[in-house]
Amino acid sequence: MTKVETEERGLGEAGAQLSTAPSDSLHAPALGVIGWARWFWRQLTSMRVALLLLFLLSLASVPGSLVPQTAVDATKVDAFKAKHETLAPIYDSLQLFDVYSSVWFSAIYILLFVSLIGCIVPRSWQFIGQLRGRPPAAPRRLDRLPAHTTWRTRAEPGQVLEAAQRVMRRRRFRSRISGDAVAAEKGYLREAGNLVFHVALIVMLVAFAVGQLWKSEGGKLIVDGDGFSNTLTQYDDFKSGALFDQEDLAPFGFTLHGFDASYERGGPQKGTPRVFRAHVKSWEGADGTERRSTIEVNRPLDIAGDRVYLIGHGYAPVITVKDGQGDIAYQGAVPFLPQDGNLSSVGVVKVPDYRDGNGKKEQLGFQGRFMPTFALDRVRGPHSSFPALDYPVLAVNAFHGDLGVDSGVPQNVYQLETRNMKQFKDADGDLFRKFLRPGETVKLPGGAGSLRLDGVKTWASFQVSHQPAKGLALGGAVAALAGLSASLFIQRRRVWVRAVRGKDGTTAVEIAGLGRSESTKLPEELADLAVELQPDAPALPSPEDGASGDTAESAESAVTAESAEGEGARA
Amino acid sequence: MNLATAANENLADISNVLIYSAMAVYTLAFLAHIAEWVFGSRSRVARTAAALTEPAAAAGSGSAPVTVRTGGKGGGAAVAERPRVVTRSVTGARDVPDGPGAAGDDEQGDLYGRIAVSLTVLAFLVHAGGVVARALSVERAPWGNMYEFSTTFSAVAVGAYLVLLASGKPVRWIGLPLVTTVLLDLGLAVTVLYTASDQLVPALHSYWLWIHVSCAIISGAVFYLGAVGTLLYLFRDRYEAKLAVPQGPQPGAFASSVLERLPSAASLDKFAYRINAVIFPLWTFTIIAGAIWAEAAWGRYWGWDPKEVWSFITWVAYACYLHARATAGWKGRKAAYLALIAFACFLFNYYGVNIFITGKHSYAGV
Ligand code: HEM
Numbered sequence: 034m035t036k037v038e039t040e041e042r043g044l045g046e047a048g049a050q051l052s053t054a055p056s057d058s059l060h061a062p063a064l065g066v067i068g069w070a071r072w073f074w075r076q077l078t079s080m081r082v083a084l085l086l087l088f089l090l091s092l093a094s095v096p097g098s099l100v101p102q103t104a105v106d107a108t109k110v111d112a113f114k115a116k117h118e119t120l121a122p123i124y125d126s127l128q129l130f131d132v133y134s135s136v137w138f139s140a141i142y143i144l145l146f147v148s149l150i151g152c153i154v155p156r157s158w159q160f161i162g163q164l165r166g167r168p169p170a171a172p173r174r175l176d177r178l179p180a181h182t183t184w185r186t187r188a189e190p191g192q193v194l195e196a197a198q199r200v201m202r203r204r205r206f207r208s209r210i211s212g213d214a215v216a217a218e219k220g221y222l223r224e225a226g227n228l229v230f231h232v233a234l235i236v237m238l239v240a241f242a243v244g245q246l247w248k249s250e251g252g253k254l255i256v257d258g259d260g261f262s263n264t265l266t267q268y269d270d271f272k273s274g275a276l277f278d279q280e281d282l283a284p285f286g287f288t289l290h291g292f293d294a295s296y297e298r299g300g301p302q303k304g305t306p307r308v309f310r311a312h313v314k315s316w317e318g319a320d321g322t323e324r325r326s327t328i329e330v331n332r333p334l335d336i337a338g339d340r341v342y343l344i345g346h347g348y349a350p351v352i353t354v355k356d357g358q359g360d361i362a363y364q365g366a367v368p369f370l371p372q373d374g375n376l377s378s379v380g381v382v383k384v385p386d387y388r389d390g391n392g393k394k395e396q397l398g399f400q401g402r403f404m405p406t407f408a409l410d411r412v413r414g415p416h417s418s419f420p421a422l423d424y425p426v427l428a429v430n431a432f433h434g435d436l437g438v439d440s441g442v443p444q445n446v447y448q449l450e451t452r453n454m455k456q457f458k459d460a461d462g463d464l465f466r467k468f469l470r471p472g473e474t475v476k477l478p479g480g481a482g483s484l485r486l487d488g489v490k491t492w493a494s495f496q497v498s499h500q501p502a503k504g505l506a507l508g509g510a511v512a513a514l515a516g517l518s519a520s521l522f523i524q525r526r527r528v529w530v531r532a533v534r535g536k537d538g539t540t541a542v543e544i545a546g547l548g549r550s551e552s553t554k555l556p557e558e559l560a561d562l563a564v565e566l567q568p569d570a571p572a573l574p575s576p577e578d579g580a581s582g583d584t585a586e587s588a589e590s591a592v593t594a595e596s597a598e599g600e601g602a603r604a
Numbered sequence: 605m606n607l608a609t610a611a612n613e614n615l616a617d618i619s620n621v622l623i624y625s626a627m628a629v630y631t632l633a634f635l636a637h638i639a640e641w642v643f644g645s646r647s648r649v650a651r652t653a654a655a656l657t658e659p660a661a662a663a664g665s666g667s668a669p670v671t672v673r674t675g676g677k678g679g680g681a682a683v684a685e686r687p688r689v690v691t692r693s694v695t696g697a698r699d700v701p702d703g704p705g706a707a708g709d710d711e712q713g714d715l716y717g718r719i720a721v722s723l724t725v726l727a728f729l730v731h732a733g734g735v736v737a738r739a740l741s742v743e744r745a746p747w748g749n750m751y752e753f754s755t756t757f758s759a760v761a762v763g764a765y766l767v768l769l770a771s772g773k774p775v776r777w778i779g780l781p782l783v784t785t786v787l788l789d790l791g792l793a794v795t796v797l798y799t800a801s802d803q804l805v806p807a808l809h810s811y812w813l814w815i816h817v818s819c820a821i822i823s824g825a826v827f828y829l830g831a832v833g834t835l836l837y838l839f840r841d842r843y844e845a846k847l848a849v850p851q852g853p854q855p856g857a858f859a860s861s862v863l864e865r866l867p868s869a870a871s872l873d874k875f876a877y878r879i880n881a882v883i884f885p886l887w888t889f890t891i892i893a894g895a896i897w898a899e900a901a902w903g904r905y906w907g908w909d910p911k912e913v914w915s916f917i918t919w920v921a922y923a924c925y926l927h928a929r930a931t932a933g934w935k936g937r938k939a940a941y942l943a944l945i946a947f948a949c950f951l952f953n954y955y956g957v958n959i960f961i962t963g964k965h966s967y968a969g970v
Binding site for chain 2 (some may be wrong): 080081099105178179181331333503509511522554557559560564
């Protein structure tokens with residue numbers, strides 16, 4: 034309720050400050066720099082500007098959901114840029130690929146939070162003042178209030194007021210007797226809740242900022258049986274906030290000991306994953322005793338303040354390559370990257386140390402395609418028809434020449450640079466391409482060596498997240514929720530009871546209440562109060578009893594408590 | 605196929621039959637409501653016009669006596685005596701009594717209205733049965749895709765309406781718009797959005813699915829009731845504004861007939877505000893629960909995924925509305941527009957984001 038409104042009703046002090054909301058005025062400022070500065074500050078911390086900024090904030094969030102965002106999916110952004118050559122630079126200059134860290138988005142929420150702080154501080158002071166103060170005295174005319182009732186009694190005015198104060202206290206109103214009336218107020222928690230809510234918003238913003246600045250997040254692919262320890266060099270990829278220091282990486286690690294995956298075997302959803310579960314042994318700190326645990330989607334591992342999430346999984350064919358001399362040139366599990374829902378996967382094997390049949394030094398490269406459940410049809414050719422290892426087959430192409438790994442330029446381990454390589458050809462001059470089952474060996478043409486598929490291991494990829502201040506964010510959110518609920522569910526209201534001796538010697542009791550316009554419980558509460566006062570101030574029969582269409586004026590003279598049989602349709 | 609899956613497919617079929625049956629009963633309820641409105645149009649009330657155009661007498665006293673309900677609990681004589689509390693509305697607001705409801709003062713209309721409510725109760729039970737059967741058939745919360753989301757959504761909206769009715773709130777006027785939109789929603793669900801019952805991908809295996817999604821559905825369904833109230837408020841407000849200026853253009857006969865039977869603009873506005881304010885904390889909780897789940901599933905509690913962005917926008921829009929209600933010069937129609945924008949954001953988050961934008965939340969089988 035604004036000041037203007039209450040003053041219109043002639044309630045003065047009594048109606049003021051039922052909320053600590055700042056009142057808005059657009060009056061032009063007094064002259065001078067200070068005048069302008071104060072004017073500007075008053076505008077910024079006004080409800081109208083807060084409303085405007087809130088609206089702008091929601092509007093400004095929209096493009097971020099329509100244009101791909103670098104922070105969410107960088108590859109999508111690249112694809113978008115490649116597709117829209119004219120649009121992309123414009124978007125770029127408008128920071129539309131980084132909406133939530135853009136200058137304009139930041140400007141809006143920073144202004145909003147400045148406004149919030151500028152609003153919260155004076156409101157808190159004002160609220161403390163209201164808590165210290167006493168409920169305001171009764172306005173002169175109680176019948177002007179939104180809810181009002183009155184009756185006459187033979188009880189003494191003083192007695193009535195004392196009884197009224199007792200009733201108010203029982204109902205947990207703060208009350209006092211001033212003059213010929215009891216003034217009472219209740220529902221301060223509403224205001225407190227509202228302040229807590231707004232402060233909690235600030236807490237959440239701070240928590241969010243801390244999280245952004247000090248977070249770190251790294252990805253790591255681990256083949257079954259292998260391990261990881263939390264140092265920068267071990268990560269496949271790593272992102273961190275601006276103030277993150279690599280010294281901050283917590284000391285821990287883990288090894289992968291088995292990965293369970295199960296899939297729907299039949300029906301229209303065939304192949305849909307059901308369970309993914311990684312079994313790990315982890316250690317923490319310097320002494321590092323090992324602990325067994327499992328990591329599942331939705332069930333990360335909590336370790337040393339960080340969390341380890343299961344992100345993906347796939348297959349790693351175990352391959353042995355022998356060179357032209359019969360010596361082992363390469364041996365190990367090679368992670369292949371899944372290409373589709375049935376885990377048809379691709380990968381490469383690079384063999385930098387190799388001698389051909391004549392003992393000449395060269396390099397070998399294999400491009401492989403792995404199908405956990407091999408199937409062949411006319412349209413799709415060789416492919417995988419199910420994600421589990423039902424009938425695994427590896428298809429390989431073999432190259433020889435220069436891998437380019439010595440050039441110093443970093444290479445993608447999942448791609449073969451074939452520019453300086455030649456593909457092997459078989460006896461007929463066709464390109465050399467073979468399919469292998471586990472345990473099978475293929476011989477390279479011309480005694481160049483062999484490749485054996487020893488078996489297949491699974492791999493799982495993990496994300497290690499370090500997200501500081503998330504407890505603070507949660508605390509802020511919970512406080513915001515509690516404050517909000519208090520603010521929306523609790524009604525703040527004032528009630529006055531006046532008892533005055535009339536000319537005829539009886540006492541006129543008046544009860545009136547003032548709440549916020551949304552509250553409808555107030556009339557009922559007044560009625561309850563009146564009923565509770567009856568033992569101490571029994572009503573006299575009203576001369577006008579039964580008269581309908583009461584007006585405030587007639588109510589003033591006398592209305593007896595009447596039986597409310599005709600329950601209103603407006604209840 | 606083993607026995608268990610066969611049983612489940614049976615249940616899924618039963619669920620489909622129940623949803624179709626519910627649609628049939630809703631259609632009957634719809635017709636009954638139409639009859640209620642048609643018969644109700646025979647009674648001419650014109651109370652609104654009278655209240656608005658009666659000269660200063662009304663403005664001077666500006667009060668409508670409210671007879672307060674008896675406590676009813678003990679039923680004893682102690683609570684039978686209740687004083688009459690005189691209320692007056694906020695200065696500047698129109699003082700208009702609520703309309704009598706769709707049936708007006710027509711008995712036959714009222715009868716049809718009651719039939720419509722009874723049919724709605726029946727349809728709701730069948731509808732809820734369909735949702736439960738679906739849940740049993742998939743052995744999980746029935747909120748894994750848009751079909752299931754839509755059917756649950758309208759069931760909750762009708763449930764909330766019936767709860768309001770049962771607790772004595774005069775809200776029968778929502779009946780017709782609600783039943784109409786429920787029919788539309790179910791029609792869309794069984795045709796465009798239908799997905800055979802199936803299991804969830806591991807990412808959705810979490811008790812947070814129960815918590816987060818059920819709260820989202822309840823919030824949305826209740827926000828919907830609020831939006832209906834807001835929309836009707838806008839019409840009714842315009843209608844009252846026209847009546848208040850007898851020299852200006854007057855509402856047409858049809859508009860008058862419909863609008864004068866609705867509650868007063870002030871009542872509709874209050875209704876919409878209360879509904880929105882009551883459910884806003886639940887929507888806040890929905891987002892918090894979503895953030896906790898996202899933290900458990902994806903390693904960050906907030907990542908500006910499209911679904912998250914639109915939940916945020918919806919939340920800020922409703923916060924805007926609540927602020928507007930407390931800002932001088934923004935109460936009334938302007939705040940109502942904000943409420944409608946906020947609900948549009950909610951709808952877009954549900955349909956728009958699922959269908960047009962790909963993000964981590966995109967449901968299978970749209
Ligand atoms: C960060 C953005 C903000 C958000 C999300 C927000 C949200 C809300 C919400 C949801 C309410 C409704 C709760 C209630 O009615 O008690 C509310 C109330 C309120 N807000 Fe904000 N608010 C924000 C910023 C501000 C600012 C900057 C101000 C000061 C200018 C402000 C002043 C108020 C006041 C005075 C109320 C209570 C109104 C009343 O008494 O009914 N808020 N706010």
